Amino acid sequence: xxxxxxxxxxxxxxxxxxxxxxxxxxxxxxxxxxxxxxxxxxxxxxxxxxxxxxxxxxxxxxxxxxxxxxxxxxxxxxxxxxxxxxxxxxxxxxxxxxxxxxxxxxxxxxxxxxxxxxx
Amino acid sequence: xxxxxxxxxxxxxxxxxxxxxxxxxxxxxxxxxxxxxxxxxxxxxxxxxxxxxxxxxxxxxxxxxxxxxxxxxxxxxxxxxxxxxxxxxxxxxxxxxxxxxxxxxxxxxxxxx
Numbered sequence: 699x700x701x702x703x704x705x706x707x708x709x710x711x712x713x714x715x716x717x718x719x720x721x722x723x724x725x726x727x728x729x730x731x732x733x734x735x736x737x738x739x740x741x742x743x744x745x746x747x748x749x750x751x752x753x754x755x756x757x758x759x760x761x762x763x764x765x766x767x768x769x770x771x772x773x774x775x776x777x778x779x780x781x782x783x784x785x786x787x788x789x790x791x792x793x794x795x796x797x798x799x800x801x802x803x804x805x806x807x808x809x810x811x812x813x814x815x816x817x
Numbered sequence: 818x819x820x821x822x823x824x825x826x827x828x829x830x831x832x833x834x835x836x837x838x839x840x841x842x843x844x845x846x847x848x849x850x851x852x853x854x855x856x857x858x859x860x861x862x863x864x865x866x867x868x869x870x871x872x873x874x875x876x877x878x879x880x881x882x883x884x885x886x887x888x889x890x891x892x893x894x895x896x897x898x899x900x901x902x903x904x905x906x907x908x909x910x911x912x913x914x915x916x917x918x919x920x921x922x923x924x925x926x927x928x929x930x
Contacts, residue, residue, distance in 0.1 A: 733918070741907060741924035743860075748918060789859065804850055804875075805911075805919060807859045 700725045702792050704808035711780045712816050718765075719775045719811050721790030729795040732766065733805070734775045738786040746788070749773065751795075777813075785815045819844045823910055823922030830900055830929050837896045838925045840910035845890035847914055851883070854907040854924070863908075866893040900929045 701724045711717035723732070734746040749757045749766050756764050761781075765774045777784055790808040822841045830836050840849070849866040863883055864872040872885035887893040897904050905928050913919040 741909075741926070743909065743911075743921035743924075745918050745920075803848075803913075804862045804865060805860070807861075809859045 700792055700806050702790050702806050702808035704790055704811050706811045708812045710814040713780055715780055716778045717780055719788050721773045721808055723771050723792050727794050731793045732773045733791040735789045735791055736786045780815050782815050785813055787812050818920050821910060821912055821922035825925055827926040832901050832929055834900055835896055835898045837894050838908055840893050840922050842891045842912050846912040849893045850911040851895045852909045902929045905929045
């Protein structure tokens with residue numbers, strides 16, 4: 699079974715600084731997707747960034763970037779120029795690529811990291 | 818992306834009763850899922866809601882406790898039956914279409930007293 703581990707229950711960062719959230723996962727599959735989701739107090743799950751396992755290039759979305767190390771099964775999220783609105787619970791998640799390359803599937807989540815941003 | 822409206826947003830229920838949570842999507846989606854998020858914890862998949870057939874439950878979840886309906890491609894319900902305080906959680910529905918990423922409802926915060 700696939701597992702996702704986030705070893706940092708809580709992290710904090712000063713506004714405008716950079717913070718990195720860690721995630722490791724375990725799978726025997728070679729083709730899969732990895733995600734970072736943000737859950738603010740409103741409870742709405744918001745997709746931050748995704749990475750396809752077959753892509754060597756690390757995904758980037760504005761201030762958010764990942765460091766994907768497939769051999770090490772590591773998938774960290776870097777938030778640059780942190781803003782007060784970045785404060786939330788962040789979840790790392792995994793999804794297998796279905797047979798035929800379709801992109802459906804259930805998500806397996808890590809335990810989450812609470813990010814606090816100090817003004 | 819599509820939008821899910823989830824109701825109710827929160828509820829406080831007596832033990833032994835049942836609560837039905839509804840999710841309405843503003844467009845047809847192939848896949849819908851139900852997750853549970855216990856206080857301060859991660860999301861755990863309860864089941865995949867299959868249109869026109871019985872839901873597919875994950876280990877540890879059973880149909881008698883969490884009956885699910887999916888009468889069409891835009892709507893699904895999850896019932897939490899015979900509730901106990903241990904069922905106090907946030908319940909989230911999720912939808913997904915091929916080639917797109919999963920999107921979520923706003924969640925239902927359930928408190929059982």
